[in-house]
Each structure stands twice: as C-alpha cells, then as structure tokens.
Amino acid sequence: MTTRVTHLADALRLRHYLLTRWPWRALAYLVTTVPIAGVLCVGPLAVAAPLLAAVNGVRRDTNPVSLPLLAFLTLGALLVVAAAPLVSFPVAALERWRLGIVDGRPMPARGWPGLAARYTTATGWREAGHAFLLAGVVPLVHWVVLLAILVDLTLVAGPWLADDGNQVVLGWTSVDTPAQAVPYALLGVALLPALWYGLGVLAAAQGAATRWLLDPPADSAQLREVTRSRARLVDAYEAERRRIERDMHDAAQPRLTSLTLQLGLARLDVAEDSPAARPLAVAHDQARDLMTLIRQIVHGIRPQSLTELGLAGAVREIAEESTVPVDVRAAVDGPLPEIVETTAYYVVSECLSNVARHAGATRAGVRLARTGGRLTVEITDDGHGGADPARGTGLTGLADRVAAIGGRMLLASPTGGPTLVRVELPCRP
Structure with a gap:
C-alpha cells in the first residue's frame, strides 16, 4: 500500500481531510454532475409528470385515465427504455473521464461495440442503468443536499436578515431580533464542516456507484475457477517441493556423505608424496563443499528450524x-x-x-x-x-x-x- 491517496473514499479517512484539495475536487465533481443529470432527466420527466398527474387524478376520483393518455405513457416509457442503451454510451464515456476528478484509479475506455451489442450485452444495460441513476436518483439527492445547504446558510445569515426587525424563519423556528438569531448562527457555523465533509461523502458514493456500474468486476464464476486453479497449482508445487526435499535428504545426501568418508579414508592410505595425493585431496574438499551446498539447498526448500x-x-x-x-x-x-x-x-x-x-x-x-x-x-x-x-x-x-x-x-x-x-x-x- 502506498501512502499516496488516489481516490476520494480513502481521502475521507484522513484526519486533515477538510484541509486538503479533496473537498474541492468533490465539489467540482458534484457541480459538473448537475448539467449532465439535468439533460438526462428530461426524457424520464416527460413520462413521469403526466403519470403522476394521472395517478393523482385517479386517487381523487376526479380525472380517470383516458385511453390516449395511457397510450402516450406506454409509448413514452418504451421510447425512453429503448433509447437508454444508445444515449448512455456517450454519457458513460464522459463519466469515465469525469470520474478521474475524485478517483485516480484507471478505468479502461470502451469503444463502440455495435448497435446490437448495446441491447444484448450486460455492459450496455449497466451503462443504461447508470444513465437512469443520473436522471432519477442523483437529482433528488442533490436537491435534498442543496436544501440542507440553504438552511444552514440561512442560519448563519440570521442576525443580518433579522436586522430590520422583520420576523425571519430559520429552519424550524422564527426570530424577530438579531440577538435571538445569534445562537442559530453559531449552530450554522458549527455545521459548516459537517456539510463540507458530507459533500465529500456524497461525491464518494456517487463515484463508487459510477465505477461499479461502468467498470464491473470480473465474472464471479470465472474468478472462482481462477482462484481454485491457483490453489491447486500451489498445492501441487508444495507436494513437489516436499518430494524433492525428501529425495535430496534421504537419497542424495547420504550417498554424498558416504562418498566424502570414502575419499577421506583413501587420503589416509595414500602417501603425501604420491602423485595421486593432490587430486585426491581436491576431490575430498569438493565433496565436502558439495555436501554443505546440498544442506543449504535442502534448508532453503523447507528450513529445518521451521519444522523443529x-x-x-x-x-x-x-x-x-x-x-x-x-x-x-x-x-x-x-x-x-x-x-x-x-x-x-x-x-x-x-x-x-x-x-x-x-x-x-x-x-x-x-x-x-x-x-x-x-x-x-x-x-x-x-x-x-x-x-x-x-x-x-x-x-x-x-x-x-x-x-x-x-x-x-x-x-x-x-x-x-x-x-x-x-x-x-x-x-x-
């Protein structure tokens, strides 16, 4: 793990998060989301608004759903769903690039796969789901956050808004004088860091959803098989390692020890001034060195201290x-x-x-x-x-x-x- 923070989710864990550049990057990510979500929500809104009106009319028994309206809603919903895989392709490309504002981890780009693939692959429909997320869920969440920010700013500005003697509504209460508004202003100032941090949490959650939808993980079944195969290879390697260790310890090492002893005995029987004495001494020393080397190799395969x-x-x-x-x-x-x-x-x-x-x-x-x-x-x-x-x-x-x-x-x-x-x-x- 490196110490360099590459994405917002990790930056939120920093104690000095509010003093870094990451809150500003989170704000930039959220602000640039607004025009994209605003354009995307036009299609679903064109269907949702008449649908809500029709449902409200049926609930009040004042306006039953007519056949033309039902046909319009059905056709509109089908058109929105049919267009989603096509519209979502450029949106997904833009979102992969824009995600770099809050997440520096690389995300592979995807070229145009063909018209049929947009409707027959999981990638196409995941990107369509991301477009619906931007068109439906994101605007609602952003409105709630914007409302919280406006309420907090109203609390902070309360003493100045009540300066002319007019009654001012501060969230859940109202005040008439600046003195009454001061405690609420202090509360608003205390809440500013929490709001600043909350924007980071919102941006991180939106970025995580974007990465999950646009960069799906590998196929789980395939991943499980790769994991199992890797485990089988490790087990096979360990079994082969133990076999080599046993063969070297039980077969090669005793025979080499015996050879070293035989060469040592031969050196005792050969006179020092004999022509064979020098080569025999060299062979004896090499055999001892080789025995030491084999012990080291066996130790490297499975350290004896680990066993004992x-x-x-x-x-x-x-x-x-x-x-x-x-x-x-x-x-x-x-x-x-x-x-x-x-x-x-x-x-x-x-x-x-x-x-x-x-x-x-x-x-x-x-x-x-x-x-x-x-x-x-x-x-x-x-x-x-x-x-x-x-x-x-x-x-x-x-x-x-x-x-x-x-x-x-x-x-x-x-x-x-x-x-x-x-x-x-x-x-x-």
Whole structure:
C-alpha cells in the first residue's frame, strides 16, 4: 500500500481531510454532475409528470385515465427504455473521464461495440442503468443536499436578515431580533464542516456507484475457477517441493556423505608424496563443499528450524542472525497450515534481509498475530524508507507468493521512513 491517496473514499479517512484539495475536487465533481443529470432527466420527466398527474387524478376520483393518455405513457416509457442503451454510451464515456476528478484509479475506455451489442450485452444495460441513476436518483439527492445547504446558510445569515426587525424563519423556528438569531448562527457555523465533509461523502458514493456500474468486476464464476486453479497449482508445487526435499535428504545426501568418508579414508592410505595425493585431496574438499551446498539447498526448500521450532521460533532464529537488532513479538496459538508457515517465514527472512542491506536502519521489529482465521505478519524498521517494488524483484516476488495462497501484502515506506510491511494470510484449519 502506498501512502499516496488516489481516490476520494480513502481521502475521507484522513484526519486533515477538510484541509486538503479533496473537498474541492468533490465539489467540482458534484457541480459538473448537475448539467449532465439535468439533460438526462428530461426524457424520464416527460413520462413521469403526466403519470403522476394521472395517478393523482385517479386517487381523487376526479380525472380517470383516458385511453390516449395511457397510450402516450406506454409509448413514452418504451421510447425512453429503448433509447437508454444508445444515449448512455456517450454519457458513460464522459463519466469515465469525469470520474478521474475524485478517483485516480484507471478505468479502461470502451469503444463502440455495435448497435446490437448495446441491447444484448450486460455492459450496455449497466451503462443504461447508470444513465437512469443520473436522471432519477442523483437529482433528488442533490436537491435534498442543496436544501440542507440553504438552511444552514440561512442560519448563519440570521442576525443580518433579522436586522430590520422583520420576523425571519430559520429552519424550524422564527426570530424577530438579531440577538435571538445569534445562537442559530453559531449552530450554522458549527455545521459548516459537517456539510463540507458530507459533500465529500456524497461525491464518494456517487463515484463508487459510477465505477461499479461502468467498470464491473470480473465474472464471479470465472474468478472462482481462477482462484481454485491457483490453489491447486500451489498445492501441487508444495507436494513437489516436499518430494524433492525428501529425495535430496534421504537419497542424495547420504550417498554424498558416504562418498566424502570414502575419499577421506583413501587420503589416509595414500602417501603425501604420491602423485595421486593432490587430486585426491581436491576431490575430498569438493565433496565436502558439495555436501554443505546440498544442506543449504535442502534448508532453503523447507528450513529445518521451521519444522523443529515452529514459526515463532524460526522467526526468532532469523532475528538473532540479523545484523540489525530485531524485536520479535509473537502471538501464534495452535498449529498453522504448512504453506502459511513457509510463506510467513520467507516473508520475514526477505524483509529482514532487505532491512540489513538497504534500509540503513538501527532497529527493526517483527510482529506475528493470529486472529480468527487470519495470520498477520508485520515487519517494521526505522530506516530511511523509500522502498519501491518497482525497483527490484524481491518485494514483487513476496507479493506474488502471498497472493498465491489468497493473502495480501501492504507496504508503507515514505521517504525518510519508517517502513512497514504488513502481510495477511488466511490460515483456516
């Protein structure tokens, strides 16, 4: 997770939101909505106004619905629905561009798919639904908000409006003198920040609805199948990894150990001044080095400390070997799935290695916590920050490893530090 705020929904969580540029962007988004919604509401209003009049007449038994009126309403409604997929196409293109005012996340543009596709695809009707949202719901909400703003401004201006001795209505009450209006004016001033914040909430909600309708998520069935296939690949990889580990540990490593012992015994039987002594010594040393290398490879596949000590103990062992002092806090109760333990171990190992090599930190911390069905791993340091996954493959590889088992990795590393890496892994039994 980067520290840069890219859309209004996140900006609303900032403590100093009212002092940022985001309230003004929210206001610009709402104001530019007005002419678009005003044009779009003409068609539905042409049908809704006579319909409401007819319903009101029937309710009062003064004006029964005539056949021409019924035909007009039916034909008008059909024309509005039929035109919606066509009218909504340019509106959707404009809205995708305009959404950038409050949401900087990219939204793919869509070209003209053909006339038939506008009536036969879900995209066409979702865009039509967005047009009806702008034509019907948005104007009503904007009118309510505008009324609230006018009431609040009336409260603030109450002392000046009552200055000439005339009775002034301030929302739910009336006043005759400026002194009576002062408490209401103070209330109006106190409500201004809430209204300013409320405009941001309204703009964020409208932007979220726009993104949901114009940029629909991937097909849920297809997404579930992709998730299942990824889980199957991870399980297959883990099974193959365990097989390789067993083969190297149970077959290759004992045979190499035996070879090293045989070469050592042969060195004892060969005189030092023999022509074969030197090559035999070199072969013996290479066999020992190769045995050490295989142990390291086996350790890299599945660290022995992870098997013997568990996740908390293995992390403490990594911390003790780090060149930077590391404080470890672990609250992990009960067994964890093997893939979760392995992933968390390598996340801590890679992050502490990055701290030692790149962060310039004097201290680091690791926190392990299991809450419900989720394991949280946090690695912090007091270094100079500025960690960027785009500048290397380490963090990107960790993110891919975490995502492969359904977890997520968040990064906060502003320039000047500190750096926080947070990993959340599902660990349901």
